[in-house]
Amino acid sequence: MTSVSADEVLVMGAAIVHRGRLLAARRTAPPDSAGRWELPGGKVEPGEEPSAAVVREIREELSCEVRVTALLPHREPIRPGLVLRVALAELVTGEPVPHEHDAIWWLGPDELDRVRWLRPDRPFLPGLREHLRTAARARPASAAPAVPGVPA
Numbered sequence: 001m002t003s004v005s006a007d008e009v010l011v012m013g014a015a016i017v018h019r020g021r022l023l024a025a026r027r028t029a030p031p032d033s034a035g036r037w038e039l040p041g042g043k044v045e046p047g048e049e050p051s052a053a054v055v056r057e058i059r060e061e062l063s064c065e066v067r068v069t070a071l072l073p074h075r076e077p078i079r080p081g082l083v084l085r086v087a088l089a090e091l092v093t094g095e096p097v098p099h100e101h102d103a104i105w106w107l108g109p110d111e112l113d114r115v116r117w118l119r120p121d122r123p124f125l126p127g128l129r130e131h132l133r134t135a136a137r138a139r140p141a142s143a144a145p146a147v148p149g150v151p152a
């Protein structure tokens with residue numbers, strides 16, 4: 001369980017990591033966020049577990065299945081009443097196909113600054129970069145990334 005006060009809604013961003021890369025998605029709305037990049041995800045529904053919300057939102061937004069591997073401790077205010085948390089997740093089945101975003105991009109650890117993130121996402125980037133680097137060091141050479149469209 002994650003404690004959220006009655007007047008606070010939790011937004012879960014999924015840090016989906018695959019082959020040492022992080023999936024970023026470009027928003028289309030509202031106008032002041034359109035063109036900015038975020039972690040796919042969305043609001044946790046009343047009574048819903050954060051990890052279940054991640055699985056549900058990713059299914060809806062990207063038509064693939066993920067598994068949550070960790071919930072990062074940091075909580076970042078988005079605006080009054082709305083708080084962002086981030087879950088590390090891995091792909092279980094399928095490949096992400098964006099239905100609500102107009103682009104997705106698998107970013108390597110040295111590429112995280114190449115997109116314009118939503119402001120609340122930025123404090124999570126150093127930790128995510130470190131996570132990607134650690135994952136790359138732990139990966140056997142035989143599992144080195146093949147890149148272009150990533151998955152596989």
Ligand SMILES: Nc1nc2c([nH]c(=O)n2[C@H]2C[C@H](O)[C@@H](COP(=O)(O)OP(=O)(O)OP(=O)(O)O)O2)c(=O)[nH]1
Pocket residue numbers: 011012013014038039040041042043044078084118119120121
């Ligand atoms: N999904 C997501 N939302 C984020 C991130 N960073 C950030 O500030 N936000 C903000 C944007 C929105 O104001 C809010 C989430 O709204 P949303 O529209 O994605 O959530 P939702 O699908 O549950 O929305 P709704 O249509 O049910 O209202 O959190 C992020 O990394 N991922």
